[in-house]
Amino acid sequence: MSTPPLVLNPARTALINVHWQNDIVTHEGAFATFFADQVDKHGVIDAARRLVNDFRAVGSLVVWSRAAFQPGYPELILNTGLNKAIKQLGALIDGSTGADIIPELTVRAGEPVVSHPGTSGFPDTALDSILRRREIDTVVFTGVSTNVTVEGTARDAVNLGYHVVLVSDACTADTDAAHEATLSTFGLLGQASTAAEIAVALSQT
Numbered sequence: 001m002s003t004p005p006l007v008l009n010p011a012r013t014a015l016i017n018v019h020w021q022n023d024i025v026t027h028e029g030a031f032a033t034f035f036a037d038q039v040d041k042h043g044v045i046d047a048a049r050r051l052v053n054d055f056r057a058v059g060s061l062v063v064w065s066r067a068a069f070q071p072g073y074p075e076l077i078l079n080t081g082l083n084k085a086i087k088q089l090g091a092l093i094d095g096s097t098g099a100d101i102i103p104e105l106t107v108r109a110g111e112p113v114v115s116h117p118g119t120s121g122f123p124d125t126a127l128d129s130i131l132r133r134r135e136i137d138t139v140v141f142t143g144v145s146t147n148v149t150v151e152g153t154a155r156d157a158v159n160l161g162y163h164v165v166l167v168s169d170a171c172t173a174d175t176d177a178a179h180e181a182t183l184s185t186f187g188l189l190g191q192a193s194t195a196a197e198i199a200v201a202l203s204q205t
Helices: 032-042 044-057 081-089 127-133 144-161 176-188 195-203
Strands: 013-018 059-065 113-116 139-142 163-172 191-193
Touching: 013 044, 013 144, 013 163, 032 044, 032 163, 044 059, 044 163, 044 195, 059 127, 059 144, 127 144, 139 144, 144 163, 163 176, 163 195, 176 191, 191 195
Parallel strands: 013 059, 013 139, 059 113, 139 163, 163 191
Antiparallel strands: none
């Protein structure tokens, strides 16, 4: 299946940055053994930072999606190994440094931050309303991990009627194989592009 040329209207395109949080992507975080080496290996923080600046430069909406829980995890359903690990590790408590967005990707005033307890940023949050109020029809994703919350949020976006782009070099997973599997299968639902390709598409409108 051929990939259509990437065309982006900055006024109707949003960048959604998923789980760029200290507990998830840094070597000091609770999930360091899963993701920190992959984050460093592929330089995804730098790629995401460049893309955030590209979106800001053309006035496009930049959104941040994060996992955050109350002490004791009353909203966390312990039905998966991932959720059990979050509780066992004491990770991502709202208000803690671990739940904060990493300093390399500082959130600017006015940029929405959506907090959620599951593997998608849409259920039980204002994310869809935020996008629709801005008349967004295309969403571009960066984040960690590609095959869990990035993919989960992206699939929900498809089902809600958005055009979806995954940024291949601004996402990563715990293994290269898991990352590549999501990029490969997602071609049936949206498309994957590099940060540089997306920057060019934004600038050509």
